[in-house]
Amino acid sequence: MGTALIYDEEMTKYKLLWVDPACKIEVPERLTASHEALVRNGLADRCVSLPVREAVDAEILLVHSEEYLEAVKQTPHMTLEDLKEFTLQYGDVYFHPNIYHCAKLAVGSALQLVDGVMMGKVKNGMALVRPPGHHSMRSAANGFCVFNNVAIAARYAKQKYGVKRILIVDWDIHHGQGVQYCFEDDPSVLYFSWHRYEHQKFWPHLRDSDYDIVGKGDGAGFNINVPWNKVGMENSDYLSVFCHILLPVAYEFCPDLVLVCAGFDSAIGDPEGKMCATPEIFAHLTHLLMNLAGGKLCAVLEGGYNLTSLGQSVCQTVQSLLGDPLPPLTDLSGPCRSALESLQSVRAAHRQHWSCLKHAVDLPTSEISTKRVKLSGEEAKEQAEEEQSGTEEKIWAEPLKRVSPPVCSAVVLPDDVVCPDACERLGSAEELNPHSLILKKDFLKDDDPLTAFSRVFSLIERMKKNEIRNGLALVGDVTMAMTCVVQHVAAEDNSRILLVCVGNGNIPSHIKEDGKTLVVQISCENTVEQESKYYVPVCLKKSCTDSSGFLQSVFSVLLPLGYQYNPRLVLLVRTPGSEVCDGAWLQLTGLLQSFAQGHTLVLLQEDDKACVDPTAAVLLGNPAPPLGQLQASPTEDAEAVERIRSRLKDDWKLLMTAAPENG
């Protein structure tokens, strides 16, 4: 099943016909630049192209009033003077004789995408549309938006497909107040938005956009606003919000469908957003949402006004939807002070609504984080001056190509284990096929262990050469296999291994101390061993039966550590005695594909045969199955996770969720 792309040149056929500085950035080239970037990078051809259609009145009326629809219907017949006049009643928007037609196509595109995904024609997709939608309200155009494309799509999905819970992620740099107003009392739609706010000094200047606006009545808790009170937010700031707010809440909510208000004015170079997150961040944001709702994700274009940054960001998003390996994110120095203040405020405002935030302590950090607790003194002054003159032109590197290796998953299995679905059993390493490689020989149970070793080592070598993306081995002794692999890989320069060990068991101390291996062990045994910067034992009393505690440690500890460590290889190990292969394990496997360009080696103990097929399916790029709405994790487990974060946050700044006290 493929990825849908919806685009029609017709939506480039309206523009601003008079002088209006507020609207001059919303140009037809936004759409052509996005589409041409997809074509140029060979991405458009890899998508399933779905036709656009005009939305009908009944669909528009799912969100908008009859009076407003009737008013907009008149615009194609208006003179230039009438259009100007009509426009004046709304904020930061313009009308054109063809915009009503385009606005119906924009809504229709979002609905076609929802149809494609809900009917199972495609697994996910993106709609490139103009005009955008998230600012438009029941009876008002606003912020370049005429009809609220995504809000209508959400109501449509509920009505037509009986979808129970919808998550809307609005990563555009403006607050989608139209979406908020539409669903603020509705607990079936969780709306998340981050937005440039600057304590209400930034457009649309609404009190309603602040962190303490959490929804009304039954909808309390289902509206999450993350205000950015400074410009210049970076990848670290965006990732922190995903790890410490959005992902835990989204998994607790357990949506049946994810809609993204995909605006790219939150990327570097954008004249509106003035943020510094690179286009690659959208590869990760997209990927991090792709294991929710069984992978049913529809992204609909909103803003984005730097044509270069926009094109690159659209490509990153679509490549993740297509399942290409994730680009590395470097320079993750941790969130800045202002971002931490926002994070802390949002978590506090939502503590009473979400169990995953109930135990969040967010004590101020004892130490001032180094580089990026900036925006004080000289630097802040320089930045203010730069902004006033408006001359600063951001420069960033073009994203690297994301090359899919010819082989996705290679598997080392004993003879008696049945080949996983979608894999072909091969006789030898030389017979690589495009999808999988099965090395039949039993690893480490063999009377010729050197041969067995060499197979796994050759698998790793091929990963390094990017001939294979990932691998899975079912072995006689996981601890020994893990030790050998780590020694083998750590022997060379620049090897950083992220070793994720699920289950009890001793990890040899030389691994924990080699300085090249970051070990995260999630177990249910109290460890008396020495914790260190590179050995992070997460002890969950109920980890074997409770996915909420397990996932909490994944979002709030493992993902931040992994992002900051930027490993070359992820080694994911299940030690004997871990319970049967469950949904949380599969989610973990999927989420870890964020790192090391997807170079993950999974080691399973030979009695874990039942885990092979589902794990292989996730390694092959299928979404992990949804876990169901999560219960609150046991208090002691939640507290254990919080303790780890506070112990390590000075070494690993992405673990921070509160601003330093001093400074």
Ligand code: Q9C
């Ligand atoms: N300096 C979207 O991104 N304010 N809309 C413009 C120009 C309005 C943005 C001020 C921005 C609207 C979909």
Ligand code: ZN
């Ligand atoms: Zn925007």
